[in-house]
Amino acid sequence: MLRALLSGLGWRGGIWGCTFSSQQPHLPPARLLNATELVSHWTVVFEKRGIPEARESSEYIVAHVLGAKTFQSLRPGLWTQPLTPGQLQYVQELSSYRLQRMPVQYILGEWDFQGLSLKMAPPVFIPRPETEELVEWVLEEVTQGPHVVGAQGGPLILEVGCGSGAISLSLLSKLPQSRVIAVDKGEAAICLAHENAQRLRLQDRIRIIPFDVTLEGSWAHLLPWGPVDLVVSNPPYVFHRDMEKLAPEILSYEDPLALDGGEEGMDIITHILALAPRLLKDSGSIFLEVDSKHPELVGSWLQSQPDLSLNLVAVRRDFCGRLERPGKTQSPGRFPRMHWVPNTGMNKCRRS
Ligand SMILES: C[S@@+](CC[C@H](N)C(=O)[O-])C[C@H]1O[C@@H](n2cnc3c(N)ncnc32)[C@H](O)[C@@H]1O
Numbered sequence: 001m002l003r004a005l006l007s008g009l010g011w012r013g014g015i016w017g018c019t020f021s022s023q024q025p026h027l028p029p030a031r032l033l034n035a036t037e038l039v040s041h042w043t044v045v046f047e048k049r050g051i052p053e054a055r056e057s058s059e060y061i062v063a064h065v066l067g068a069k070t071f072q073s074l075r076p077g078l079w080t081q082p083l084t085p086g087q088l089q090y091v092q093e094l095s096s097y098r099l100q101r102m103p104v105q106y107i108l109g110e111w112d113f114q115g116l117s118l119k120m121a122p123p124v125f126i127p128r129p130e131t132e133e134l135v136e137w138v139l140e141e142v143t144q145g146p147h148v149v150g151a152q153g154g155p156l157i158l159e160v161g162c163g164s165g166a167i168s169l170s171l172l173s174k175l176p177q178s179r180v181i182a183v184d185k186g187e188a189a190i191c192l193a194h195e196n197a198q199r200l201r202l203q204d205r206i207r208i209i210p211f212d213v214t215l216e217g218s219w220a221h222l223l224p225w226g227p228v229d230l231v232v233s234n235p236p237y238v239f240h241r242d243m244e245k246l247a248p249e250i251l252s253y254e255d256p257l258a259l260d261g262g263e264e265g266m267d268i269i270t271h272i273l274a275l276a277p278r279l280l281k282d283s284g285s286i287f288l289e290v291d292s293k294h295p296e297l298v299g300s301w302l303q304s305q306p307d308l309s310l311n312l313v314a315v316r317r318d319f320c321g322r323l324e325r326p327g328k329t330q331s332p333g334r335f336p337r338m339h340w341v342p343n344t345g346m347n348k349c350r351r352s
Helices: 035-048 054-065 085-099 104-108 129-144 166-174 187-199 218-225 240-245 248-253 267-279 294-303
Strands: 110-113 116-119 156-160 179-184 206-210 228-233 280-291 311-315 337-343
Touching: 035 054, 035 085, 054 085, 054 104, 085 104, 104 110, 116 166, 116 187, 129 166, 129 228, 129 280, 156 166, 156 218, 156 267, 166 179, 166 187, 166 206, 179 187, 179 218, 187 206, 206 218, 218 267, 228 267, 267 280, 267 294, 280 294, 294 311
Parallel strands: 156 179, 156 228, 179 206, 228 280, 280 337, 311 337
Antiparallel strands: 110 116
């Protein structure tokens, strides 16, 4: 995620395009345009205004107004059919948000993650494609590792920092025997995770709990729900000094608390690592998405915390990084095991 978040390098605060709105200068020509012409029109407007992913943005918006998820999935007849005045107006309205650098996911109000359609609303963190790989890795471990079996035949999973519920809900949807405890500090995140669980009819297997992992002794509140088989998290891990370099889409719309990991990006990570052994079963596992600098930093930190008895067993790079086999160096069996996905990815608009 990190590099992706830095894609707005050079920007230093404020919202690009916020002066937009004067005289509706971007209205397409008066005659009714078809979908293809409209996409071309808005692509040019977005490009001229320096909006990233100009074509993808206009395609998503036009497709959404026509009731499809992607432009390619539109019935071909709709590509050349003129839009109604109401539809044109709606495209205009949504495009004006994009000119104000609002992320497409918030404009559409929903986004796909692991084949699930999730409601999106600012300022709750938008799930990134890289995090789908973290989910896939957890699924691999659960389905291939016989040690990961909870009381009801599937693992009991704790997710710290659930945001919209993307990770928890996709794990639940793929693991019908599993149950999840999903916690987050943000009120908006808790509400949205609830809403998404209901939307996907997964509410019976998930407990969504307001919880701040940094509060002293907070783990005790979770004890009645444990012990858990797995802890999974995509915590805030951006180095504080990098926060101001993030793209306007992120800085202006997403909750900084979802991103800012403190001086070395480790503030929340260390709290999760300190908490996890108290809640994990023996031989349970922790899966974390982190920055590419973190495995080394956390390795040193762990050496100073021998009481945690945590062992790093594998590191995997995300899809934009160098391919690397997971190096399972230690698997003593009786200690919690850690798995890392250091993030080297780009945050492209991508929808299934
Ligand atoms: C990077 S977002 C990940 C959201 C979601 N898991 C995903 O991958 O889309 C990090 C999440 O951690 C939450 N968070 C930040 N600080 C926290 C804390 N001290 N305790 C619990 N959750 C926290 C944020 O509210 C945010 O929802």
